[in-house]
Amino acid sequence: MRRMRKLFGALAAALALAGCSSSLQPVDPAPAGAVQQPQPAGVGGGEPSDTASTSSCDPNAISLRPSGSLPAPGQFPAGSRLKKIHDRGYLRAGIDQNTYLFGFRNLTTNQMEGFDIDRVREIAKAIFGDPDKVQFKVITSKEREAALAGDEVDVVARTYSVTCARAKIVDFSAVYYTAGQRVLVDRRSKATSLDDLAGKKVCAASGSTSIKKLTGYPSKPVPVSVPTYADCLIMLQQGQVDAVSTDDTILAGMVKQDPNLKMVGKQITEEPYGIGIKKGDDNFVRFVNGVLQQSISSGAWQASYNKWLRGTGEEQPVPTLRYRD
Incomplete structure (x- = not known):
């Protein structure tokens, strides 16, 4: 036993001396150099303007006037888009969850919030009598038109600038905010x-x-x-x-x-925001505009603006909705 202890002691001493030797080098040393920051997926360059085809309309007066007063929730004609949405049980809305103040997820409550989200909930309340009957679908700016054309969503409320070029592909509500x-x-x-x-x-x-x-x-x-x-x-x-x-x-x-x-810098463009709707359903467009008009006349639009946007830049007046008819 005493002999074994001496052997282990000799081995430990040899290892300690080897560790102190200046001839040993680190194993596979990592070369020092600049570390490039990782980029998000999908980084690209510029995109051509579509302004060449936008002289045919006034984006601020491109939508359809509401047809009288709003119907009561659930009281919609058979076969209409509103009836189908009501029977489904929820409104499908294309939104953003990363634009703070307009459309974002509150990490404390896990709820979607913001100025655009308020507009979506007003539409849901007008259809169902319940502002929470919404299925939110997060989409990028580039996906907005495809989501509507493919019937993935009923509306898009995502800081969506109304342009004449876009209006050839989708329908828009009246302008409810100008950035x-x-x-x-x-x-x-x-x-x-x-x-x-x-x-x-x-x-x-x-x-x-x-x-x-x-x-x-x-x-x-x-x-x-x-x-x-x-x-x-x-x-x-x-x-x-x-x-x-x-x-x-x-x-x-x-x-x-x-x-x-x-x-x-000063504003270099005018960006009139509208709610996107699938092309060809005039009655649904008129209904959404009726909801916007009700929001303005009831003071709900102003309350939403005061909550999210007051003090963040140039003061925005209560919009006067304009139509082409």
């Missing part, structure tokens, strides 16, 4: 507008009017497109892009989330 494209940068940036970002990477969502505006902008920024504005925010925070440019309403939500950012 404008601006620029978001780090607070340390000296840029004061998009004119100061020549050759700089500027992020916007794929399929949005914002990325199309960036593509042809005179100062020639470098457009970077991503699926969602949450991706833009992260890329700006990580220094992968120099700025984000989109509607001031969306940028205001980012500033609320990160006070190290600031909005700069």
Whole structure:
């Protein structure tokens, strides 16, 4: 036993001396170097503008006037889209869950909230008498038209700018809010507008009017497109892009989330928001416009605005809904 202890002691001493030897090298040393930040999936470049085909209408007066007073919940004609939605038991709404203030998931309650979400719940209440009878479907900006055309959703309320080109594919409600494209940068940036970002990477969502505006902008920024504005925010925070440019309403939500950012410059576009509806159902369009009109006249629109948007930028007046008929 004493001999075994001596043997183990000799082995331990040998190992200790080997560990102190300067001739030993680390196993498979990792080379030091710059670590590139991971990018979100689907990063792309600029997208061509569709403004060449948008001279045929007034986006602010493109929709249909409500047909009298709203019917009572559930009192809809047989065979109508409203009747089918009611019989299904819930409204299907295409929304965003990453645009703070307009459409986002409250991580405390796990509920969808925001200015656009309020508009969806008003439609559900008018159909069912219950604002919670909604099935939310999260979609990207680029998926909005396809979701409506493919009958995946009944409405899209997702900071959806009304354009004449889009109106050839889907129908829109009357304009219920008007935003404008601006620029978001780090607070340390000296840029004061998009004119100061020549050759700089500027992020916007794929399929949005914002990325199309960036593509042809005179100062020639470098457009970077991503699926969602949450991706833009992260890329700006990580220094992968120099700025984000989109509607001031969306940028205001980012500033609320990160006070190290600031909005700069004046509005370079007018973005009239409407609720998207599958093409060809005039009665449903008129119904949705009736819901919007009721929201405005009852003060619900103003209460929603005060809750989510007051103080985030230029004051927005209560909209006067306009129609083409």
